[in-house]
Amino acid sequence: MLKVLKAGLYLSIQDLGRFGHRDIGVPIAGAMDVESVKKANLLLENDENDAVLEITMTGPTLQFDTDTYISLSGAHIVATLNNEPIDNYTVIKIGKGDILSYGRLEKGFRGYLAVKGGFQSKRVLDSRSQFYPVTKSSRLKDGDDVPYAATTDYEPKISEVKIEEHFENTILKVYKGPEFSLLSDGQLTEIFSKPYSVSKENNRMAYQLSELITGHSHSMLTSGTLPGTIQLTPAGRMIILMKDGQTTGGYPRILQLSEESISVLAQKKYGDELVFKLV
Amino acid sequence: MKSYPISIKPFGERAVLVEWPEKVSESILADILDFMDAFKELKIPGWEMSVAYNSLTMVYNQDHIDFEETKNMILDCQERQAKSKTERVQHLWTLPVCYDLEFGMDIEETSKTLGLSIEELIEQHTSHQYVVYGIGFLPGFMYLGGLPSSLEIPRRGEPRLKVQKGSVGLASKQTGIYPQDSPGGWNIIGNCPVDLFDPSKEHPCFVKVGDKIQFESISKAEYELHKIEGEVGIYEPEKVVLNA
Numbered sequence: 001m002l003k004v005l006k007a008g009l010y011l012s013i014q015d016l017g018r019f020g021h022r023d024i025g026v027p028i029a030g031a032m033d034v035e036s037v038k039k040a041n042l043l044l045e046n047d048e049n050d051a052v053l054e055i056t057m058t059g060p061t062l063q064f065d066t067d068t069y070i071s072l073s074g075a076h077i078v079a080t081l082n083n084e085p086i087d088n089y090t091v092i093k094i095g096k097g098d099i100l101s102y103g104r105l106e107k108g109f110r111g112y113l114a115v116k117g118g119f120q121s122k123r124v125l126d127s128r129s130q131f132y133p134v135t136k137s138s139r140l141k142d143g144d145d146v147p148y149a150a151t152t153d154y155e156p157k158i159s160e161v162k163i164e165e166h167f168e169n170t171i172l173k174v175y176k177g178p179e180f181s182l183l184s185d186g187q188l189t190e191i192f193s194k195p196y197s198v199s200k201e202n203n204r205m206a207y208q209l210s211e212l213i214t215g216h217s218h219s220m221l222t223s224g225t226l227p228g229t230i231q232l233t234p235a236g237r238m239i240i241l242m243k244d245g246q247t248t249g250g251y252p253r254i255l256q257l258s259e260e261s262i263s264v265l266a267q268k269k270y271g272d273e274l275v276f277k278l279v
Numbered sequence: 280m281k282s283y284p285i286s287i288k289p290f291g292e293r294a295v296l297v298e299w300p301e302k303v304s305e306s307i308l309a310d311i312l313d314f315m316d317a318f319k320e321l322k323i324p325g326w327e328m329s330v331a332y333n334s335l336t337m338v339y340n341q342d343h344i345d346f347e348e349t350k351n352m353i354l355d356c357q358e359r360q361a362k363s364k365t366e367r368v369q370h371l372w373t374l375p376v377c378y379d380l381e382f383g384m385d386i387e388e389t390s391k392t393l394g395l396s397i398e399e400l401i402e403q404h405t406s407h408q409y410v411v412y413g414i415g416f417l418p419g420f421m422y423l424g425g426l427p428s429s430l431e432i433p434r435r436g437e438p439r440l441k442v443q444k445g446s447v448g449l450a451s452k453q454t455g456i457y458p459q460d461s462p463g464g465w466n467i468i469g470n471c472p473v474d475l476f477d478p479s480k481e482h483p484c485f486v487k488v489g490d491k492i493q494f495e496s497i498s499k500a501e502y503e504l505h506k507i508e509g510e511v512g513i514y515e516p517e518k519v520v521l522n523a
Contacts, residue, residue, distance in 0.1 A: 223332070229291075
């Protein structure tokens with residue numbers, strides 16, 4: 001078991017997501033920054049869908065109760081193992097009783113902790129991703145235990161990788177959304193000619209942008225939404241749905257983020273600036 | 280039956296949005312469900328589909344898609360649909376609702392605004408069958424159509440931070456049940472003791488799009504009984520097969 005001594009701001013178990021249940025209103029959930037998760041799992045020769053911990057800004061303090069190997073990826077958050085600094089994207093051997101703790105956030109917003117073989121929490125509706133009410137809670141709390149299998153005799157084929165990171169990237173690639181044609185020339189110019197910043201309202205469900213554009217009075221029947229769908233409210237607010245976002249919505253879907261850009265956005269926090277690029 | 284015209288739009292790298300005429304209509308919904316049945320018969324793994332009123336979101340979970348290729352596949356499927364009509368089993372579910380003031384905290388104000396007595400409001404709410412036009416917003420939340428115009432009331436000016444699980448509400452042309460505690464702006468007139476989303480079950484949501492719902496007024500004692508029956512897993516909501 002991995003014992004959560006301190007959970008930090010928002011700690012949750014995530015795999016690549018829960019697919020095949022949109023028809024009953026279940027969001028995909030899953031890791032926000034898929035690219036970083038895949039790399040952490042790759043280093044440990046895990047399946048890319050193996051469950052990891054997603055760490056948000058303020059890291060947790062965690063204790064391992066049996067031998068294993070781990071790798072860290074995603075945001076640069078100063079991490080120590082028994083008070084010795086450790087790096088992202090290296091395979092690290094863990095012994096019984098070891099304590100992993102996180103400190104200051106340097107770059108990005110969401111970090112990942114992968115363990116050899118993946119975390120073994122209960123799979124519900126084909127996924128281990130935490131999302132209430134599919135799982136009992138959307139996040140881990142102080143004192144929770146997360147199961148994993150012991151590994152003692154592992155020879156990592158790769159012990160370290162050099163990664164091209166996306167934290168400096170401020171360009172969000174977007175496709176036209178289903179209601180793109182509702183946008184006026186004026187609105188198009190507003191969207192594509194200046195930067196937008198992430199508002200305080202940003203979480204696993206959605207990222208709102210601080211700056212408004214010209215609003216609209218178009219009403220439509222509720223229709224499907226996806227992670228990465230950019231909705232425009234009548235007041236001119238752009239809301240970008242993320243992994244825990246609802247499966248249907250009633251606001252015009254003006255743009256759709258590329259999947260790569262969802263990973264880019266997942267590493268942005270309040271105040272970070274972004275520009276849109278239509279592809 | 281002749282199929283309605285559809286439009287197919289790209290929706291990101293692995294999804295398309297298929298739209299039927301923009302109307303809330305049972306025959307359009309039937310056409311969408313016929314299309315889905317025909318598509319499922321093609322047995323292509325990896326696709327998931329979700330309906331909301333006049334649209335169908337189709338997502339391919341396994342890879343990015345080629346839009347033109349997908350569009351042609353959908354148009355071919357619509358042609359097949361006209362030829363091979365499958366029989367669909369649809370149900371009418373009777374869901375109990377306790378309209379007691381303890382649960383229906385807005386029922387007095389709502390009935391006043393609508394110019395009805397509380398009894399008349401309950402009578403009208405329970406005497407109609409509502410069509411399930413989609414499931415979304417929250418796991419197990421049903422978009423219900425067919426509310427009589429006498430029960431149309433705007434949503435509350437200020438949404439509540441917490442509406443209790445099971446709450447039955449009215450908002451403009453819609454009525455519905457909150458399947459979990461949630462913030463919400465609907466006018467709450469009662470509570471339904473039935474779990475609409477239970478992830479421990481093989482089918483977490485027993486209702487399907489295209490089914491119908493009718494509400495039945497129950498007493499507080501019956502409410503408590505159903506609640507307990509639900510907790511120990513012996514409550515089965517009443518259903519009849521609708522002849523499709």
